[in-house]
Amino acid sequence: MKTLTNNAIAQAIHALSKDKSHSxxxxxxxxxxxFLFRRRFLSKAPxxxxxxxxxxxxxxxxxxVKISSAxxxxxxxxxxxxxxxxxxxxxxxxxLDENINQKxxxxxxxxxxxxxxxxxxxxxxxxxQEYLIKSV
Amino acid sequence: MSHNSxxxxxxxxxxxxxxxxxxxxxxxxxxxFDGIAKVSGLSDIKSSEMVxxxxxxxxxxxxxxxxxxxxIILGDFSKxxxxxxxxxxxxxxxxxxxxxxxxxxxxxxxxxxxxxxxIKANLSKDSGPSAYPIEKxxxxxxxxxxxxxxxxxxxxxxxSIIPVGRGQRELIIGDRQTGKTAIAIDxxxxxxxxxxxxxxxxxxxxxxxxxxxEARLEAGGAMAYTVIVSAGASEPAAMSYVAPYAGxxxxxxxxxxxxxxxxxxxxxxxxxxxxxxxxxxxxxxPGREAxxxxxxxxxxxxxxxxxxxxxxxGGGSITAFPIIETQAGDISAYIPTNVISITDGQIFLETxxxxxxxxxxxxxxSSVSRVGSAAQIxxxxxxxxxxxxxxxxxxxxxxxxxxxxxxDDSTKRQLERGKRSVEIxxxxxxxxxxxxHQVVTFYALTKGFMDDVPVEKIKEFEAGLIEYSERYAKIFxxxxxxxxxxxxxxxxxxxxxIADFKxxxxx
Numbered sequence: 001m002k003t004l005t006n007n008a009i010a011q012a013i014h015a016l017s018k019d020k021s022h023s024x025x026x027x028x029x030x031x032x033x034x035f036l037f038r039r040r041f042l043s044k045a046p047x048x049x050x051x052x053x054x055x056x057x058x059x060x061x062x063x064x065v066k067i068s069s070a071x072x073x074x075x076x077x078x079x080x081x082x083x084x085x086x087x088x089x090x091x092x093x094x095x096l097d098e099n100i101n102q103k104x105x106x107x108x109x110x111x112x113x114x115x116x117x118x119x120x121x122x123x124x125x126x127x128x129q130e131y132l133i134k135s136v
Numbered sequence: 137m138s139h140n141s142x143x144x145x146x147x148x149x150x151x152x153x154x155x156x157x158x159x160x161x162x163x164x165x166x167x168x169f170d171g172i173a174k175v176s177g178l179s180d181i182k183s184s185e186m187v188x189x190x191x192x193x194x195x196x197x198x199x200x201x202x203x204x205x206x207x208i209i210l211g212d213f214s215k216x217x218x219x220x221x222x223x224x225x226x227x228x229x230x231x232x233x234x235x236x237x238x239x240x241x242x243x244x245x246x247x248x249x250x251x252x253x254x255i256k257a258n259l260s261k262d263s264g265p266s267a268y269p270i271e272k273x274x275x276x277x278x279x280x281x282x283x284x285x286x287x288x289x290x291x292x293x294x295x296s297i298i299p300v301g302r303g304q305r306e307l308i309i310g311d312r313q314t315g316k317t318a319i320a321i322d323x324x325x326x327x328x329x330x331x332x333x334x335x336x337x338x339x340x341x342x343x344x345x346x347x348x349x350e351a352r353l354e355a356g357g358a359m360a361y362t363v364i365v366s367a368g369a370s371e372p373a374a375m376s377y378v379a380p381y382a383g384x385x386x387x388x389x390x391x392x393x394x395x396x397x398x399x400x401x402x403x404x405x406x407x408x409x410x411x412x413x414x415x416x417x418x419x420x421x422p423g424r425e426a427x428x429x430x431x432x433x434x435x436x437x438x439x440x441x442x443x444x445x446x447x448x449x450g451g452g453s454i455t456a457f458p459i460i461e462t463q464a465g466d467i468s469a470y471i472p473t474n475v476i477s478i479t480d481g482q483i484f485l486e487t488x489x490x491x492x493x494x495x496x497x498x499x500x501x502s503s504v505s506r507v508g509s510a511a512q513i514x515x516x517x518x519x520x521x522x523x524x525x526x527x528x529x530x531x532x533x534x535x536x537x538x539x540x541x542x543x544d545d546s547t548k549r550q551l552e553r554g555k556r557s558v559e560i561x562x563x564x565x566x567x568x569x570x571x572x573h574q575v576v577t578f579y580a581l582t583k584g585f586m587d588d589v590p591v592e593k594i595k596e597f598e599a600g601l602i603e604y605s606e607r608y609a610k611i612f613x614x615x616x617x618x619x620x621x622x623x624x625x626x627x628x629x630x631x632x633x634i635a636d637f638k639x640x641x642x643x
Contacts, residue, residue: 007203114177116160116223124155131153132146 006044009036010051014059061092066111068099068120073108085112161224165189166204168216171372172417173207175222181205184271186229190221194245196229196374199418206418208374210245230267231382233389234258238333241350241364244379246386249366250350268389270381274440281446283480286511287398287455290326290568291319293498293561296520296578297527298483301511302396303444303453307475309460309467310485314497316459318565319483320400321349323457325356326568327398333390334362335399337383340376340406343368356566376410384441384454391445391452399442403459404435408471425470435471436478481505494562500527513620516571519578523557526582530554549587556586559594572616573602576609576630585634589641601637609633 017028036042057064065085067073073081082094089112101109106121163177173195178187187195187207193216199206209216210229231246234257241250248255257266283301300306308316324334336353338346346366353359363386367379380401387397401407408431415428423429435458442456458479460472465487467476476482481504490497512520529550536543537551560581563569569577577598580586589597606613612626612633622630 005202111162114161114163114179116162117157118160119157127155128150128153132149 004039004041006047007051009041009044010048010055013048013052014055061090062095063089063091063093063112064095064097066097066099068101068104068109068111070100070102070104070106070120072100073098081108081110085110161226163187163205163222163224165216165218165220165222167218168209168213170417171209171213171374172414173209173213173216173222175205175207176203178205178222178224181224182226182228184228186225186227188223188225189216190223191215194229195222196378197224198414199420208377208414208418209372210374210378211372213372228269228271229378230269231385232257232267233386234266237363237386238361239359239363241346241366243371244365244367244375244382246382264389264392268385270378270385271437272385272388272441274437275443275445275449279443279445279449281444282510283444283507284511285396285444285453286508286513286571287323287332288326288330288571289319289323290570291322291496292563292569292574292577293496293500294319294483295512295571295574296516296561297500297524298481298498298503298505299508299512299516299520300455300481300505301444301508302455303442304481304505304507304511305439305442305456305458305479306505306508307458307460307479307482308485309462309472309476309482310497311462311465311487314485314487314490315495315565316461316485317345317349317402319485319496320402320457320459321352322566322568323398324353324362324400325358325566327361328357331396332361333387333395333397334358335383335387335397336362336364337380337399337401338364338366338368339379339401339403340367340369340410341402343370352566373410373413376407377414380404380407380438384438384456387454388441391454392450394451396452397454399454399456401438401456401458403461404475405461405471408434427470431471432474432478435475439475439478480507494558495565496563498561500524500561501531513571513616515575515616515621516578518621519575519582522582523578526550526553526557530557552587553581553584555591556581556589556594559591560586560598562595572613575616576602576605576612579630580634583631585638589638597641600641601634604637605630605633608636 013032017025020028036045041048063085067081078096082096085091085094104120104122107119109120110117161178161180163175166174166176178197181197181200183197183200185197187197189195193209193211193213195207195209197205197207207222232255233246234255236255240248240252240255242255243249283303285302287300287302289295289300294300308319310316320336324336327334346364346368350359350364353362365379365383365386367375383399383401387399390397408427411431411434412427416422416426420428439456439458442454444453445451458475460475462469462472467473484499484503485497486499489499509517530553533547533551533554536547560577580601586594586597609626609630612622612630615622615626
């Protein structure tokens, strides 16, 4: 028997519950939990939920952006970033997940899905180190 | 260098440095085991793309699954943890190449392991790219040319009966301890002054053996034109899997300069075993002998890269000597049959012959060369034709000879000739014989000059004859060197020299 992947389950849940009324939704949710319990998938629930969130975000053109910086970003920079990211990923909505990481030394690091745009000082120093070692 | 100039240099380098911003594709390690990493993310990765781990190791993506990527780790995997970042590079795995790699021992990633320091890249930009991808599609039909130049191995049994041409793939197959590597090493040693670059790929061999081999090549002056690519027995299977492809990439680098290259894969049975290990760990379905389904393609795509290119496409050639180790002479096992069908012929080595004292233990009956005879020089073709016939008849009659006395004269003569032929084909290790010396020896043998020399004195006779003829049959040697064939004049002189030598040898 081919095992069900978490992604496949999440897809199925999404297909089932979209465009449904509130009361129907509750019924479906109950059935889903029962199904997960019966097939012993409950332990995988966190991952399935994560996948489901990704699917919904994708459907609604929403992206979650993890931004790491050494210091707290100003509101102005944030709106600026949001605009740029909306354009780049052609998304309607951008959710910023801010993190403070002193180790970056300065600059920012942007993570969207599998992509990383590293603009931190730490990365620049590492690249410079690589370059200097290589050119000898 | 003063402190100031160091600072100045550093300043200059830093000024030259420009950071190129780019979007990187990353993933996270989900699990690591036995040299394999399962990585999530990396959504746009290509098959056999190179990735880098945050701890510095390099990996190759082999399995692209729905929500994970199976990656083989080239290097120490003990420092990779769950959750580590994995970066895609967008490149196929490549190996650094330069002219300075000659005479060096490198691992499957092209890093030196002989303790002689770093291998400098080519300084001039026009000498081609400084790195070659390890996987490349073999040269196409239009770029190729038929094999017509000989590879002189210096081994009499091979050069005469199983000749190999430049661009050919000739399998060396036999049990353990039958002298497979010895043939390869002799072939490398004999390439001195023959305008040939040699690449020796050692797969899963003992490091002590490699050390000995390197010393041997060094002593014979062969390291000057040789590169050794090694994936030792203690390194992960992924390194063994990559090594032959890395080796052929080095060979291609030299071929692209129009040079002739000889590459030896020692041995492909261990390569197949390493690939089987990787495949099973990646949970690919096992097939016959537990090898995965694409084990034929594994070797065919490697050996197809051996070729002879026509002058229009830059010339050059890669001659491949893959080696296969059989178990108890079983050549019908999976990997031997595969590689036999891929190559253009095979050299069979047998334990029985080896212990009978026939060394190299080549079974001339079952060894073949499918394309090499077109490349043999004319003089050799002439003498080897008779030799082949003599040996075939000898093998047929050998069984008879057990019954002893009542044999007719012609049978007896053939038996005696056969015994001498077998004796002549024996050869010491690390003692390659020049092609013109081979021609003289075989000429004397096939024209019947050795028929009345006692079998146990044949070796002595051969050595003496070569020395004598070199002095008294100079025309013959000159003709062979210049036109690859003798004329009546040279033949007359050689005949006389042999007869003279014989009369003095008898005394």
